[in-house]
Amino acid sequence: MAKDALFPYDEVKALIEGAESITILSHLNPDPDAIGTALGIYTLLKEQKRRRVEVVNASKALPRHLDFLFGYEKIKIGIEYENSLIIACDSGSIERLGFDLSGREILNIDHHQSNDLYGSLNVVIPKYASSSQVAFDLFKKIYDISAQSAESWYAALLSDTRYFTTSSVNAAVFESAKELVGLGVDPAKVATHFTQRRSLSSFRILQRALGSLQLYSDARIAALYVTKEDIAATGATVPDMDGIVDYARSLATVEVALFAMELEEGIRVSLRSKGADVNAIAACFGGGGHKVAAGITFKEGNLQQIIDTIIAKIQETGLADGKKK
Incomplete structure (x- = not known):
């Protein structure tokens, strides 16, 4: 109470x-x-x-x-x-x-x-x-x-x-x-x-996101993404992509997961962890949220470069190495 x-x-x-x-x-x-x-x-x-x-x-x-x-x-x-x-x-x-x-x-x-x-x-x-x-x-x-x-x-x-x-x-x-x-x-x-009310487009965009999976730092960091072309081809909406980042976090070795969506209005990144403070990572780029779930929005930029920059920041902090401060 x-x-x-x-x-x-x-x-x-x-x-x-x-x-x-x-x-x-x-x-x-x-x-x-x-x-x-x-x-x-x-x-x-x-x-x-x-x-x-x-x-x-x-x-x-x-x-x-x-x-x-x-x-x-x-x-x-x-x-x-x-x-x-x-x-x-x-x-x-x-x-x-x-x-x-x-x-x-x-x-x-x-x-x-x-x-x-x-x-x-x-x-x-x-x-x-x-x-x-x-x-x-x-x-x-x-x-x-x-x-x-x-x-x-x-x-x-x-x-x-x-x-x-x-x-x-x-x-x-x-x-x-x-x-x-x-x-x-x-x-x-x-x-x-x-x-029991998932849309077909949510399955199609999930398939594309899973196909993009990349692992870093001895599989302790996972990244997924979808492009504007992926979204257009599947007919997916932003709500259809809710929860995709959790598939990456669910991998046994992964401590920090990232999912990036390339939207017409910019690039949205979701961060999840099993204990590491991803809110601190998000704050470095003007984002925020909770300790184990945070987000960032980039109004412009290259999708892969943004992913690489965030991965580098996670590696620099050592959050995926068991430092769960």
Whole structure:
């Protein structure tokens, strides 16, 4: 259970109750934690029927397997409300939200250790396993939680813990899951949407990514990539590539894994480890995230050169050699 000292309940309630309209945002190219956290809050605040509420994401492609979550079809691509209170979900920086938010009040809800605390009010708890877990422990002390909000937050928690397998999983995570199920979540239903609704394009892009596998430092570092041509040929979207980096990390000898996507807007790199601090590597290139899961976005550059540069930095630090600081 969360300690009350971690959560500014009164300040959050006052900020929400004082707003005439609210815009709930999640980061660009959202993962299920971002979408699930946002939809859980959206549903919760819509049920209050006291103010205008909208849920927005700037990306055109959203994870389609999340369309069972209440409010999914209400996600807009642009902000309609002027001067609305912004509730930012799962975004480590204001830039990742994809909008000019100058002059806006922002409630920043997140769990990334690299979060730069850009909000007017920040509820950022890195020890939590997902942003949805932060949102649940925050809002359950302020409002009644419906089964619809609980389902969105449970789905987000399930995804960000990789089905309760990551190092962030502890007794508090299972307690949150238990409480969410007690509010009406059907775990089997959620699991089905995550495990039995893969697109054909996700398999085709995975095949191409696995074909690119390269090993370094006596197979302690693994790198995968896909090019713009690969993405076009397979019809894959960014959500289709979620989790590909974990295939590289799953190799027995690998300590640090890298997956690079060459997109029209730049090159996105995902870093994963079995204990090494890849957040420190990401920070060297302007990225961030968690100790064992981080990301970097390069607006321009050569795909192979970027991979080589990051591999060289990993080798220089010795993180793949058992130095898990």
